[in-house]
Amino acid sequence: MSMFGQVHKFGDDINTDYIIAGKYRSLSGDMAKMATKIFADLDPDFYQKIQPGDFIVGGENFGCGSSREYAPRVILESGLKAVLAKSFARIFYRNSINIGLPVIICNTDGIEAGDQLEIDLELGVIRNLDKGTEEKITPYPAIINTILSKGGLLEYLKSDNFS
Amino acid sequence: MGQTIVEKIFSAHCGQEVQANDLVMANVDLVLGHDYNGALTIDIFNELNKPLCDKDKVIFVMDHVVPSPSEDYSRLQGKVRRFTAEHEIKLYEMGDGICHQLLPQNGHILPGDLIVGTDSHTCTYGALNAFSTGVGSTDMVAVLATGKLWFRVPETVKIFLNGKLPEGVYAKDIILYLLGQLSAKGAIYEAIEFSGPVIDNLEIDDRLTVSNMVVEMGAKAGIMPGDEKLITWLKSRTDREVNLVKPDEDAVYKKVMHFDLSNLVPQVAKPHNVDNVTDLAEVIGAKVNQGVLGTCTNGRIQDLRIAAEILRGKTIARGFRLLVIPASREILIQAIHEGIIEDLLNAGATVLPPGCGPCAGAHGGVPDDGEVVLSTANRNFKGRMGNNQAFIYLASPAVVAASALTGTVVDPREVF
Numbered sequence: 001m002s003m004f005g006q007v008h009k010f011g012d013d014i015n016t017d018y019i020i021a022g023k024y025r026s027l028s029g030d031m032a033k034m035a036t037k038i039f040a041d042l043d044p045d046f047y048q049k050i051q052p053g054d055f056i057v058g059g060e061n062f063g064c065g066s067s068r069e070y071a072p073r074v075i076l077e078s079g080l081k082a083v084l085a086k087s088f089a090r091i092f093y094r095n096s097i098n099i100g101l102p103v104i105i106c107n108t109d110g111i112e113a114g115d116q117l118e119i120d121l122e123l124g125v126i127r128n129l130d131k132g133t134e135e136k137i138t139p140y141p142a143i144i145n146t147i148l149s150k151g152g153l154l155e156y157l158k159s160d161n162f163s
Numbered sequence: 164m165g166q167t168i169v170e171k172i173f174s175a176h177c178g179q180e181v182q183a184n185d186l187v188m189a190n191v192d193l194v195l196g197h198d199y200n201g202a203l204t205i206d207i208f209n210e211l212n213k214p215l216c217d218k219d220k221v222i223f224v225m226d227h228v229v230p231s232p233s234e235d236y237s238r239l240q241g242k243v244r245r246f247t248a249e250h251e252i253k254l255y256e257m258g259d260g261i262c263h264q265l266l267p268q269n270g271h272i273l274p275g276d277l278i279v280g281t282d283s284h285t286c287t288y289g290a291l292n293a294f295s296t297g298v299g300s301t302d303m304v305a306v307l308a309t310g311k312l313w314f315r316v317p318e319t320v321k322i323f324l325n326g327k328l329p330e331g332v333y334a335k336d337i338i339l340y341l342l343g344q345l346s347a348k349g350a351i352y353e354a355i356e357f358s359g360p361v362i363d364n365l366e367i368d369d370r371l372t373v374s375n376m377v378v379e380m381g382a383k384a385g386i387m388p389g390d391e392k393l394i395t396w397l398k399s400r401t402d403r404e405v406n407l408v409k410p411d412e413d414a415v416y417k418k419v420m421h422f423d424l425s426n427l428v429p430q431v432a433k434p435h436n437v438d439n440v441t442d443l444a445e446v447i448g449a450k451v452n453q454g455v456l457g458t459c460t461n462g463r464i465q466d467l468r469i470a471a472e473i474l475r476g477k478t479i480a481r482g483f484r485l486l487v488i489p490a491s492r493e494i495l496i497q498a499i500h501e502g503i504i505e506d507l508l509n510a511g512a513t514v515l516p517p518g519c520g521p522c523a524g525a526h527g528g529v530p531d532d533g534e535v536v537l538s539t540a541n542r543n544f545k546g547r548m549g550n551n552q553a554f555i556y557l558a559s560p561a562v563v564a565a566s567a568l569t570g571t572v573v574d575p576r577e578v579f
Contacts, residue, residue, distance in 0.1 A: 013347050013436060017544045021551070022524030025199060025228070026235035041546035061348035061381060065542060067283040069203060069299035089381055090352050091283055095299035141186055143313055153301045157211055162188055162309045 002120045003081050005053040008046075009113040014058050015065030016092060018042050020074045028070060035077035052079035055119070057111050059085060063092025072096040072103075082119060084108055084126070097144050100152035105138040165411030167319040168386045169354045172294040172408055176277045183318040183415070193220055193271060194306040195280030197262055198236075199227035199523065201243040204281060204300040208307055215250050216310040222253045224265060229257035229518040232526040260491025260517040263287040263459035267371060268491060270401030274389050275408045279303070279312060283378045284459050284541065290370035291397070292389030292407055294354075297378060317354040317383045318417040324361035326425030331576035333469070334369035335461055335539065335559035337361065338376040339430035341422070343440030351381030353417060356410060361424050362387055367396045368463040375460045376541050379437040429574060432557040435545040443562060449572045451556075452534040454563040455548075457488030457515075458522045461539035461560050464494050464501075470564035471503040473578050474510035480570030485512040485563075486528045488520040510567070524549040537563050537572065 020034065021041050027034040039046040056062075056075060062085035063071060072095045075083065082102040086109075096103040104119070106126060111117070116129040124137040140148065150156040164182070166174065173181050176189040196204050201223055215221070223243055231237040240257075247254040255265050263284050266272050274292035279285065283297035298312070306312050324337065342349075355377050362370065370387055377385030387393075389407040397405050429443035456462070456470055467489060479485050487507050489495040495517055498504045504514060521528035522540040529549035530536050536548060536555045543555035561575035568578065 013438075015542075015544050017524070017542070017547055021546045021549075023529075023546075023549045025523075025525060026233055026239070028203060029235065029238060041551040061351060064347060064379075064381065065283065065544060067281055067285075067297040067299055068200060069281075069301060087348065087351055090383055091297050091299060094302060098299060098301035141315075143186055153305060154207055154211060157213070157305055157308060162305065162311045162313070 001122070002118050003053065004116065004118050005055045005081055006051060007055055007057045007111055007113055007115045007117060008049070009111065010056065010058045012059035013061045013064055016063055016068050016071035017065055019071040020068065031073060031077045034070065035074040038074045038078050047078060050078050050080060053081050054079070055117055056080055056083040057085070057108050058083065059108060060087045062088050064089035067091045069095045069099070072099055072101045076101045084111070097147055098153040100148060102148065106135045164415065165413030167414045167416065168356055168388065168408050168410050169294055169317060169319050169384065172275055172277055173314070173316045175275065181316050183316050185316045186313065187316055188311050188313050189277055190310060191220065191279055191306045191312055192276045193222065193278045194303055195262055195266065195278065195282065195285060196223045196303055197227055197282060198225045198229065198240045198243055200281040200300050202239040204303050205242055205246045207301055207304045211304055211308055213308045215307055218250055218252050220310060221307065222255070222266065222271065223247050224255040224259070224262035225257040226261045226518045227523045228525045229516065257518065258492055258516050260493070261459045261462065261519055263375065264462065264490035264494070267291055268400065268493060270397070273397065273401065273403055273405060275406060279306060284375055286378045286382065286384050287371050287375040287459060289374035289377065289384050289386040290367065292387060292393060294384050294386065296383050317352060319354045319356050320350060321356045321358060321416045321419045323359040323421045324357065324424055325359050325421060326361060326423040328361055328364070328424055329427060331561065331579065332427050332429060333559040333561060334365055334372040336427055336430045337424060338373045339432055339440050339557065340427060342376065342380055342432065342438045343430065345380045347380060347436060347438040349380045350377065353382055354384040354386060355382050357385065357387045363390060366465060367393060368465040371463070372460055379541060429559065429562055429576070431562065432543055434543055434554040434556065437542060437557070443558065443572065443574055446556065446572045447574060450535060451537045451566050451570055451572060452484065453528065453530055453536045454483065454485045454567045455521060455528065455536060455538035455540060456485065456560055456563050457490060457520050458540040459490065460541040462488055462490030462494070464497050466539065466560040467494070467498045467503050468501070469560045471506040473561060473564040473575060474567065475506045477510055477568055479511040479567040483567055483570040485567045486515055486520060487512045488515045489517050491517050521548045537566050539563055
């Protein structure tokens, strides 16, 4: 099944403090409210610019820094459907998989802000509908595919005890 | 085939021989949570609705935003208090200290252990010859329910630190220098195995400082081989048997790097990236408004001693604010006994209760717009201390203490 959406482009080393700053932690009892502060330290109006189904596209080392799981959670809560980057910091990568947010490793150099993308996770392909280009997705290992197909680690654990 | 320290620890926790890049299910010895991510973890655990696997493998610490500055934080913390009481889980209360000080200090970590925690700086315990790494709340829930977690066994980069560290140059300068050399993505998904005379000569406090910041270069762990010094240090903290994990001589490394640190000079990470590192000389004389001495990187007794030595009998610059946050109650008490706290207070410092202080970005010293903070912490991201209009520089305790005297960046080697 394909996902269609518009690109919000970021550079290298986007840390989880930028995704959701520490000072908003007190809002964590209400994820919808917390999500309105997504990327607020970089752009106070970022939340208003998101259309449901949009994608985040970063460079190298996306999601570095703090282990806060709120970072991928506010991305998902904001209506964003996937994060694409050349590489991910490992805790953010795990956290995203664990909550069912696809994190996609691919060459993001040719993707620009505002581009329309079509992403087909099963075929492992990203089509840039504005540029007419295509990128291959680095396939997930089996365990990640299983967790993502269940919708996250919590759902996986409901039926399996890591046996 | 020979194994690295990491491969040996994972093999021992998987019941079979494993090697780098294997995807494995490993038994976890200890899982750590804190007040910052605890409420989310508890919500997910309750939704899973399974029994707790082993309460003795769990520790929660109230350290990130303590004492609570608002009703919202109090509710989040109350949830952690009720959960730990209900399940008879060990809880370190506010004021006991920072998790990454308490777990080593109180004998919870042994060489060869496999530990995860919902804090990226869980990698600190690599200094104790253990494998430890940060995870998120859902991963923690998996461990709470099963005692296990899946991992990709990381490849290891071996870093030899050769030579002899010059006077006035510290563990913080070592790790900042390495960050500058390797960059924030230089060790992504990898484990670092430190070795060499510089590491051998460091005290345990200082080794913790080095391992603490490996996550800033993307590393999963920063492990040290351990030695008699470590065994002696651990013996005073635990009755459990201590067995060091040494790498095989024919272990396979992704890369081997050598650095000679005999001529290392004080380092600084400039705003707003941890790898924006230069020699301190480049920023000498720059105006600073606030100094932060503490955090899981540099809030240990050795750090406070260095600051007290510089500030004893002197007064910090007018208008400068020096926040001192001992990393644990034990350290605070020891610092009181040694006269360190009196020296720092007399110099004009403000002492805050043990905890993460302003580094968590929620309270305890949020800077004003345009202000410059010189901090011994591990992150200088824009907004990290709660204000995205402030500028954070990272340096050693000696640099922070020396700079407090003038309110500008000072080379500590010229103050001693």
